[in-house]
Amino acid sequence: MLNVAVVGCGYWGPNFIRNFCSLPECKVKKVCDLDLQRLVHMKKLYSEIETTTNADDVFDDREIDAVAIVTPVRHHYEMAKKCLQAKKHTFIEKPMASSSLECKKLIELSQKKECVLMVGHTFLYSSGVRKVKDIICTGDLGKILYISSRRLNLGLYQADINVLWDLAPHDISIILSILDSPPVSVNCQGKAHIHPLIEDITTMEIDFDNGTFVTIRNSWLDPYKIRDMIFVGAKRMLVYNDLEPIEKIKIFDKRVETPPYYDTFAEFHYSYHYGDVYSPYIQEIEPLKVECQHFLDCIKNNSKPDTDGLNGLRVVQILEAASKSLKKGGGKVKLTNFGKL
Numbered sequence: 166m167l168n169v170a171v172v173g174c175g176y177w178g179p180n181f182i183r184n185f186c187s188l189p190e191c192k193v194k195k196v197c198d199l200d201l202q203r204l205v206h207m208k209k210l211y212s213e214i215e216t217t218t219n220a221d222d223v224f225d226d227r228e229i230d231a232v233a234i235v236t237p238v239r240h241h242y243e244m245a246k247k248c249l250q251a252k253k254h255t256f257i258e259k260p261m262a263s264s265s266l267e268c269k270k271l272i273e274l275s276q277k278k279e280c281v282l283m284v285g286h287t288f289l290y291s292s293g294v295r296k297v298k299d300i301i302c303t304g305d306l307g308k309i310l311y312i313s314s315r316r317l318n319l320g321l322y323q324a325d326i327n328v329l330w331d332l333a334p335h336d337i338s339i340i341l342s343i344l345d346s347p348p349v350s351v352n353c354q355g356k357a358h359i360h361p362l363i364e365d366i367t368t369m370e371i372d373f374d375n376g377t378f379v380t381i382r383n384s385w386l387d388p389y390k391i392r393d394m395i396f397v398g399a400k401r402m403l404v405y406n407d408l409e410p411i412e413k414i415k416i417f418d419k420r421v422e423t424p425p426y427y428d429t430f431a432e433f434h435y436s437y438h439y440g441d442v443y444s445p446y447i448q449e450i451e452p453l454k455v456e457c458q459h460f461l462d463c464i465k466n467n468s469k470p471d472t473d474g475l476n477g478l479r480v481v482q483i484l485e486a487a488s489k490s491l492k493k494g495g496g497k498v499k500l501t502n503f504g505k506l
């Protein structure tokens with residue numbers, strides 16, 4: 166039986182407590198939050214769990230094997246460092262840390278201490294995204310020409326990061342897991358409307374080495390909640406709408422065909438192919454439950470998580486390049502040493 170702890174019981178942390186409590190291989194021994202009210206609430210829900218307002222009580226507890234860090238991003242690095250130094254398997258919520266340098270240091274430390282280091286790229290554990298990945302990997306859509314991803318809603322405004330660092334990790338992690346090619350450059354523009362220093366709308370473009378073009382729009386200032394991704398392939402097109410209760414994925418047998426040869430411009434005719442629309446069945450399981458189980462399995466089997474430190478680093482490298490571009494008001498920023506320690 167593994168003893169786990171959760172640090173951070175705000176909006177997202179309680180979901181970890183609930184899921185770990187539901188898994189028979191582990192016991193939630195301790196939870197931590199600076200806010201005493203949150204701990205009182207957790208104690209009401211789970212009377213057997215110890216609580217503390219001091220994270221060091223978690224790191225110093227020799228009976229705790231693994232810790233999930235679910236605090237705001239600015240604490241991720243220092244907390245994960247202490248955790249790994251205490252030889253505890255460590256789960257960090259997305260984004261992994263505030264800089265790629267911090268990510269690299271954590272990866273090296275986890276290797277030195279022989280601990281599992283996992284990052285909370287939750288969507289990679291969702292049945293919908295896994296299905297999209299399967300479909301694209303079989304080549305059903307043909308070469309992916311472009312991807313358009315939108316993650317828009319009203320709020321939740323964060324105090325320490327802009328909308329790019331808050332929402333884009335989801336889009337980036339999904340896209341990196343699907344495309345079998347490294348990104349080469351990032352261009353990002355955005356604007357701060359409510360808080361003068363924190364951008365609440367961003368638009369990012371990523372060029373991939375194989376020619377795939379990606380656009381990602383993130384917003385905390387939109388009337389509708391939108392979570393959709395469009396994958397345009399040379400043969401077919403796929404729409405993934407995470408908010409659809411049943412038909413989350415639709416595959417459109419649509420494409421544009423160009424003539425094999427033509428002599429003059431006047432002879433050049435596109436032909437538009439319109440075919441069936443198909444929606445595959447997806448069996449829904451709570452992604453966070455799958456993610457928590459995977460963390461425990463990796464600890465038990467001493468194996469590398471699907472979303473390991475290197476995955477976390479790659480996402481942060483793109484966020485950093487996007488931030489550089491954003492600061493200049495846009496313009497391509499090259500990604501150098503992508504995914505390298």
Ligand SMILES: NC(=O)c1ccc[n+]([C@@H]2O[C@H](COP(=O)([O-])OP(=O)(O)OC[C@H]3O[C@@H](n4cnc5c(N)ncnc54)[C@H](O)[C@@H]3O)[C@@H](O)[C@H]2O)c1
Pocket residue numbers: 172173174175176177178197198199200203218220235236237238240258259260285286287331
């Ligand atoms: N994977 C997902 O889908 C998903 C969804 C939401 C949030 N998140 C991530 O989870 C993390 C937390 O987000 P949230 O929305 O729950 O934030 P939140 O602000 O609602 O909660 C954070 C909690 O951490 C506590 N905290 C802050 N500093 C602390 C410290 N030093 N010691 C102990 N507790 C401390 C705060 O009191 C607060 O209760 C972020 O990294 C966020 O990006 C991930």
